[in-house]
Amino acid sequence: MTAADPRTIYLSDYQPYSHLLEQVELCFHLDPAATRVKARLHMAPNPLRPGKQDVRLDGEGLKLISCAVNGEALNVVPDATGLSIAAARLPSGAFVLETEVEIAPEDNTALEGLYMSNGMYCTQCEAEGFRKITFYPDRPDVMTRFKVRIEGDLPVLLSNGNPVAQGADWAEWDDPWPKPAYLFALVAGDLVNFPDHFTTMSGREVALNIWVRPGDEGRCAWGMASLKAAMLWDEQVYGREYDLDIFNIVAVDDFNMGAMENKGLNIFNSKAVLASADTATDDDFARVESIIAHEYFHNWTGNRITCRDWFQLCLKEGLTVYRDQQFSSDLRSAPVKRIQDVLALRARQFREDGGPLAHPVRPDHYIEINNFYTATVYEKGAEVIGMLRRLVGDADYARALDLYFARHDGQAATIEDWLAVFAEVSGRDLTQFKLWYTQAGTPVLKVSEDWADGRYTLTLEQENPPTPGQPEKAPKLIPVAIGLIGPNGDEVVPTQLLEFGEAKHSYVYDGLGARPVASILRGFSAPVIVERSVSIEDRAFLLAHDSDAFNRWEAGRTLGKELLARMITEAAEPLPEFLAAMEALAFDDTLEPAYRALALRLPSEDDMAATLFAAGHVPDPAAIHAARDALHLAMAQQMRPRLAALESAMHVPGAYSPDAASAGKRALRLGVLGLLARLDGGSAAREAYYDASNMTESFGALAILLEIGEGSTVLADFEEKFQDDRLVMDKWFAVQVACAKPEAMADVVRDLTQHRGFDIKNPNRFRAVFGAMAANHAGFHEADGAGYDLLADWLIKLDLLNPQTAARMSTGFESWPRYDIDRQEMMRAALERILASKGLSRDLGEMAARMLAR
Numbered sequence: 001m002t003a004a005d006p007r008t009i010y011l012s013d014y015q016p017y018s019h020l021l022e023q024v025e026l027c028f029h030l031d032p033a034a035t036r037v038k039a040r041l042h043m044a045p046n047p048l049r050p051g052k053q054d055v056r057l058d059g060e061g062l063k064l065i066s067c068a069v070n071g072e073a074l075n076v077v078p079d080a081t082g083l084s085i086a087a088a089r090l091p092s093g094a095f096v097l098e099t100e101v102e103i104a105p106e107d108n109t110a111l112e113g114l115y116m117s118n119g120m121y122c123t124q125c126e127a128e129g130f131r132k133i134t135f136y137p138d139r140p141d142v143m144t145r146f147k148v149r150i151e152g153d154l155p156v157l158l159s160n161g162n163p164v165a166q167g168a169d170w171a172e173w174d175d176p177w178p179k180p181a182y183l184f185a186l187v188a189g190d191l192v193n194f195p196d197h198f199t200t201m202s203g204r205e206v207a208l209n210i211w212v213r214p215g216d217e218g219r220c221a222w223g224m225a226s227l228k229a230a231m232l233w234d235e236q237v238y239g240r241e242y243d244l245d246i247f248n249i250v251a252v253d254d255f256n257m258g259a260m261e262n263k264g265l266n267i268f269n270s271k272a273v274l275a276s277a278d279t280a281t282d283d284d285f286a287r288v289e290s291i292i293a294h295e296y297f298h299n300w301t302g303n304r305i306t307c308r309d310w311f312q313l314c315l316k317e318g319l320t321v322y323r324d325q326q327f328s329s330d331l332r333s334a335p336v337k338r339i340q341d342v343l344a345l346r347a348r349q350f351r352e353d354g355g356p357l358a359h360p361v362r363p364d365h366y367i368e369i370n371n372f373y374t375a376t377v378y379e380k381g382a383e384v385i386g387m388l389r390r391l392v393g394d395a396d397y398a399r400a401l402d403l404y405f406a407r408h409d410g411q412a413a414t415i416e417d418w419l420a421v422f423a424e425v426s427g428r429d430l431t432q433f434k435l436w437y438t439q440a441g442t443p444v445l446k447v448s449e450d451w452a453d454g455r456y457t458l459t460l461e462q463e464n465p466p467t468p469g470q471p472e473k474a475p476k477l478i479p480v481a482i483g484l485i486g487p488n489g490d491e492v493v494p495t496q497l498l499e500f501g502e503a504k505h506s507y508v509y510d511g512l513g514a515r516p517v518a519s520i521l522r523g524f525s526a527p528v529i530v531e532r533s534v535s536i537e538d539r540a541f542l543l544a545h546d547s548d549a550f551n552r553w554e555a556g557r558t559l560g561k562e563l564l565a566r567m568i569t570e571a572a573e574p575l576p577e578f579l580a581a582m583e584a585l586a587f588d589d590t591l592e593p594a595y596r597a598l599a600l601r602l603p604s605e606d607d608m609a610a611t612l613f614a615a616g617h618v619p620d621p622a623a624i625h626a627a628r629d630a631l632h633l634a635m636a637q638q639m640r641p642r643l644a645a646l647e648s649a650m651h652v653p654g655a656y657s658p659d660a661a662s663a664g665k666r667a668l669r670l671g672v673l674g675l676l677a678r679l680d681g682g683s684a685a686r687e688a689y690y691d692a693s694n695m696t697e698s699f700g701a702l703a704i705l706l707e708i709g710e711g712s713t714v715l716a717d718f719e720e721k722f723q724d725d726r727l728v729m730d731k732w733f734a735v736q737v738a739c740a741k742p743e744a745m746a747d748v749v750r751d752l753t754q755h756r757g758f759d760i761k762n763p764n765r766f767r768a769v770f771g772a773m774a775a776n777h778a779g780f781h782e783a784d785g786a787g788y789d790l791l792a793d794w795l796i797k798l799d800l801l802n803p804q805t806a807a808r809m810s811t812g813f814e815s816w817p818r819y820d821i822d823r824q825e826m827m828r829a830a831l832e833r834i835l836a837s838k839g840l841s842r843d844l845g846e847m848a849a850r851m852l853a854r
């Protein structure tokens, strides 16, 4: 459907901008209802576009006050998307184009461009928000030096780069590094800072600040420690040094995304930077650390080298996600981090890749680019880089990155530029590998095995399923890490990398004394779905003996999925071998607690729905929910005599510390409390709640109690304690929806939207309620369709205020083709209703149409 839409933008249509922009000077006179923005654009002809060219500037919702060229007033009338000036009206050679516009930040509920949050001015310009601030060539390949003056009656006035001058009610900033407009930022408000400093590897002193609302200073220490760790890590691992005298981070309550890497002035959603023991969980601490690092790492991968156009978004995002994953893996536990990343990839990216919204890591067309900040671009983009590294090896990866930074610093680059440095350094032809960037869909890796006379034969086949607009695909180059394990648990063939690039290929291992058990796709060496028929004995063997920590976990995971599938479709009983293996793992003191906690977590209901659908079944959400409950109970009964001892062994004494080892113990303890709750009616969890000295334990216990329907008293207590804390209250809203009994979920959601703390304009609060519906699979898919109706009603309301967040949250419907006809029809009807809604945005309209088109 998109191909025929006149608003569709195509990668193949790219051409350089008509002019070069040598410098821009901006002056803001702040006012909530009528902010004035003056822009002076120093323009010159672009030699890549010969002949005298018209100037086209992007601009939306701007009231034009004046326009002048080289100081002479020009009478121009903007259209709905910008301003054009014919070549004939422009001088030859270089010129200065000046405009003054008026905007109303207080009316900006879309939170793109310049807007207000709790009396503070802030900006969000990626991807195309700058055009809501002033008339400008708002595209990433137009890079220039920004000088900014801010006038406003507020104590803190911030922009990008270094501060150059300030007085009462004004400040001036100069960013020496050329950048595209999407990296522009401005913040003005009554803020306090949490200061620190960092000395770079070459001895540059950098002032560091985290700016927050008064009262939040006590929640900044972890963010600051994370920032310093990230700065050091990027010097040590990638040789990248920070390049300004100051680095500012600002926390904002109303923010569409997690955080934004504006040059020298990162703007964060409060929940992605603030953390303290009594308000944030261990997972929050880990997330803050990773997001701070991610945005900081963008300074090189995104800011110094940016994207030529938005089709290249994965160039900065895939690489920066890969880097932040490496960072967390180095600081914490590598196997645990890998498992967490793969769980997230499967939950979000595989789901996207297998449905109507599937698109390549580098898409080739879009209507609204905001709809392509997806798990595919980010997480699969990172997986593709991980594969590239496996193929060329660590040494060539490092050389390729050095070459990339040296060659493209200060440029707006492409995926072709990125692959070229790898091809050059490694001498490899990466033509086939590039298919990972251009083909959508998750490949299926089919494994068959044969054993005879000391010879083990492994046959791999790949299937690349059709996706929207891509019915047929050539085989991809898939790096498959494998090892062979002998009967006594020894590695008879240690890990090796098979470069599998055909539709089908067999690999032969001769001279083996006994039938080996193969450990395939070690470390999850490629983002594929493995189809392999393995006996319960062999899975249990891998679960006990695989030296690859990821595959050991995977063996238990797969066993759990197969068992759950049989419980759902054949009413099978929980398998004793599985229960025994899970118990052995849970109580294996040689394994780190975080790993054991992950191993105990059963596959999610959504994951089971996908698994059943892939196996040719129509998933029944209620049956999946019941089977998962039954398996949890069986695990609890199996381990009953030993649970209390394990629970107390995982107590972490003393003051709270968010370090990975302590967090791992708390995670295992909560996993055990979850099992105990199935046996004791929640008494241990209730005790843990009232004894808790940190948010991890009190919130974890609350969730456990809600899941077994015993949470109401504790829920009220939690609300009373934290009613004035917006971030903790987001959790309170979300957990009730996520943990509600399926049949009660819609009522819980309705009640929460009536709560005095519910605010449709705050994306965090909206996501807390409606995003949590996705975590309650059986509740969202209740047979009466109440969940679908609710989500559609509220997306239609939100779309009028904040199209970007409405569009992102519409993915709740993306898996509709999996379900029975009745549910399919109800979900399609909900999407049709969205499409027909009055005032529908381009953002939400594109999403709904893509989901319906399949």
Ligand SMILES: [Zn+2]
Binding pocket: 294, 298, 316, 317, 320
């Ligand atoms: Zn990013």
